[in-house]
Amino acid sequence: MNEQPRKSFLERFQMIIEHVEDSILVGLLLLMIVMAVLQILLRDLFSTGIVWSDVLVRILVLWVGLVGAMVASRQGRHINIDIMDRYLSERAKIVARSVVDFFTALICLIGAYYGLRFVQMEFSVGGRAFAKVPSWLCESIIPIGFMVMAVRYSLLFVNNFKKIVESKS
Amino acid sequence: MIPYIFALILVLLTIFGTPLFAVILAFAMLGFHYQGVDLSVIAIEMYRIADTPVLLALPLFTFAGYVLAESRTSHRLVKLTKAFIGWMPGGLAIVAFIACAFFTAFTGASGVTIVALGALLYPALTEAGYRDKFSIGLVTSSGSLGLLLPPSLPLILYGIIAQQMDIGKSVTINDLFLAGIFPALLMVLMLSFWSLWENRRNPIPCEPFSVKEAISALRESIWEIPLPIFVLGGIYGGYFAISEAAAVTAMYVVIVEVFIYKEIKISQLPSIMRESMIMVGAILLILGVALASTNFLIDADIPVRLFNLIQAHVTNKIVFLILLNILLLILGAILDIFSALVIMIPIILPVAVNYGINPVHLGIIFLANMQIGYFTPPVGMNLFIASFRFDKSISELYQAAFPFMIVLLVALLIITYWPALSLFLIQR
Numbered sequence: 185m186n187e188q189p190r191k192s193f194l195e196r197f198q199m200i201i202e203h204v205e206d207s208i209l210v211g212l213l214l215l216m217i218v219m220a221v222l223q224i225l226l227r228d229l230f231s232t233g234i235v236w237s238d239v240l241v242r243i244l245v246l247w248v249g250l251v252g253a254m255v256a257s258r259q260g261r262h263i264n265i266d267i268m269d270r271y272l273s274e275r276a277k278i279v280a281r282s283v284v285d286f287f288t289a290l291i292c293l294i295g296a297y298y299g300l301r302f303v304q305m306e307f308s309v310g311g312r313a314f315a316k317v318p319s320w321l322c323e324s325i326i327p328i329g330f331m332v333m334a335v336r337y338s339l340l341f342v343n344n345f346k347k348i349v350e351s352k353s
Numbered sequence: 354m355i356p357y358i359f360a361l362i363l364v365l366l367t368i369f370g371t372p373l374f375a376v377i378l379a380f381a382m383l384g385f386h387y388q389g390v391d392l393s394v395i396a397i398e399m400y401r402i403a404d405t406p407v408l409l410a411l412p413l414f415t416f417a418g419y420v421l422a423e424s425r426t427s428h429r430l431v432k433l434t435k436a437f438i439g440w441m442p443g444g445l446a447i448v449a450f451i452a453c454a455f456f457t458a459f460t461g462a463s464g465v466t467i468v469a470l471g472a473l474l475y476p477a478l479t480e481a482g483y484r485d486k487f488s489i490g491l492v493t494s495s496g497s498l499g500l501l502l503p504p505s506l507p508l509i510l511y512g513i514i515a516q517q518m519d520i521g522k523s524v525t526i527n528d529l530f531l532a533g534i535f536p537a538l539l540m541v542l543m544l545s546f547w548s549l550w551e552n553r554r555n556p557i558p559c560e561p562f563s564v565k566e567a568i569s570a571l572r573e574s575i576w577e578i579p580l581p582i583f584v585l586g587g588i589y590g591g592y593f594a595i596s597e598a599a600a601v602t603a604m605y606v607v608i609v610e611v612f613i614y615k616e617i618k619i620s621q622l623p624s625i626m627r628e629s630m631i632m633v634g635a636i637l638l639i640l641g642v643a644l645a646s647t648n649f650l651i652d653a654d655i656p657v658r659l660f661n662l663i664q665a666h667v668t669n670k671i672v673f674l675i676l677l678n679i680l681l682l683i684l685g686a687i688l689d690i691f692s693a694l695v696i697m698i699p700i701i702l703p704v705a706v707n708y709g710i711n712p713v714h715l716g717i718i719f720l721a722n723m724q725i726g727y728f729t730p731p732v733g734m735n736l737f738i739a740s741f742r743f744d745k746s747i748s749e750l751y752q753a754a755f756p757f758m759i760v761l762l763v764a765l766l767i768i769t770y771w772p773a774l775s776l777f778l779i780q781r
Contacts, residue, residue: 265688301396
């Protein structure tokens with residue numbers, strides 16, 4: 185947030201990424217609503233339907249969930265219990281937070297690695313989720329989501345860690 | 354020894370604010386690791402989110418709730434209830450209970466009821482002559498009233514988790530929706546009688562029923578009145594599955610608020626969508642990793658062992674239920690409702706079923722406890738929201754909310770020990 189001139193490229197990059205992420209999230213939700221309503225209309229008015237629509241909508245739920253989780257990790261907005269927060273000094277709070285962020289980043293990284301292995305396995309098996317879309321592609325959001333969250337929590341960790349170092353000097 | 358050290362570390366990390374999904378994920382990873390199972394199984398379990406058709410209802414109802422919360426629905430709802438119920442003795446207090454219950458059912462109990470409706474009702478109540486402490490207590494404790502009414506998200510989530518458990522009895526969301534109606538009514542009734550009794554020495558003048566007011570209120574909310582009918586009529590008339598009702602609701606709410614009432618600009622929609630999906634993402638991520646940890650728990654026979662352990666000390670169903678209520682009240686105050694559901698249901702449900710408790714009834718008990726946990730001192734979330742919103746000290750709120758908590762605790766006991774109240778609609 186400080187040292188503005190030097191960081192401007194990184195910041196701009198981050199803004200673009202966030203914008204893309206937001207647009208994807210909104211797009212996925214819109215598609216979900218439209219597909220779900222369309223399916224009802226087709227069924228009730230024309231007694232027909234798109235065969236793969238139900239599967240697509242179910243996969244969209246997973247995608248919306250993970251992209252939403254990615255966006256939530258930007259400011260560390262995931263659900264947590266912060267009973268100790270009130271009893272800690274400002275400094276202790278920052279230390280606790282950096283430990284927490286580091287741990288979360290680590291767990292996400294492990295999650296991403298094993299998620300990737302799962303996707304690799306599915307890729308070699310080959311299988312279709314719906315229409316012509318292969319299963320591994322639908323599942324790929326799991327490692328992607330964890331990877332992005334690992335990066336975000338690493339950044340949060342670095343920020344908090346910097347504060348600790350700065351407050352010492 | 355080593356597993357205990359890991360468990361201790363996880364508990365410490367949790368109370369210092371680690372995101373719950375990371376804690377549950379770490380727990381599942383450790384568990385599977387010790388069982389010698391490849392950790393890829395976690396991703397496989399998470400993918401089950403895409404195999405659960407009802408889950409579609411979660412993002413869609415959440416989005417619809419966010420749209421309603423952003424528009425002036427709260428104003429219209431208060432006006433409508435006031436026009437039709439305000440003439441009764443204790444009218445405005447009852448108006449507050451009913452309006453909050455409806456609003457919470459649609460928006461989820463995320464504190465938005467206190468912020469949106471409380472801000473209207475609190476000044477109205479004090480102006481009508483209710484004592485300040487009573488009014489603030491009412492608004493705070495009503496912030497979670499309506500959790501048991503369809504289409505509340507916690508009810509849906511309970512159904513989804515219970516369905517994943519394979520406990521030998523079916524738990525449908527339709528049944529849960531029906532089961533919550535009478536317990537919720539009981540709560541509203543008891544709270545209404547209590548506020549009449551509380552204000553017996555401070556009679557509030559009744560406002561006469563005005564046909565003109567009623568018609569004008571009806572006219573204003575004409576587009577929103579069909580919503581509950583959609584949801585309930587659609588589902589129980591057999592027109593919609595629950596996820597379809599959610600889709601129609603989401604679409605309808607957008608059309609009504611954006612194009613008919615014009616209270617939300619199209620340019621606002623993306624940010625409302627984003628905010629609502631952040632909430633959905635946080636919930637779904639926890640649900641996903643919990644599917645994995647639940648699988649580990651079942652593989653490791655933990656619910657059976659837990660049942661045997663408890664059974665050795667507690668043979669009586671009633672005693673078990675009392676202990677369960679105490680445990681859930683504490684959890685409800687510490688954990689947010691979605692995490693509590695996702696973490697506790699897989700452990701408690703099999704044990705409770707072994708004690709002969711109906712899984713649908715358990716869901717109602719569980720959520721009734723959570724509802725009270727929202728404003729249970731010292732850490733109930735709604736206490737802090739109300740303290741922040743109305744600029745009152747936390748200790749003032751403890752006192753103000755306390756009598757309401759006692760009333761709801763009595764309601765909780767009735768709900769717990771009278772299963773038929775929840776179940777008679779579904780026992781065909």
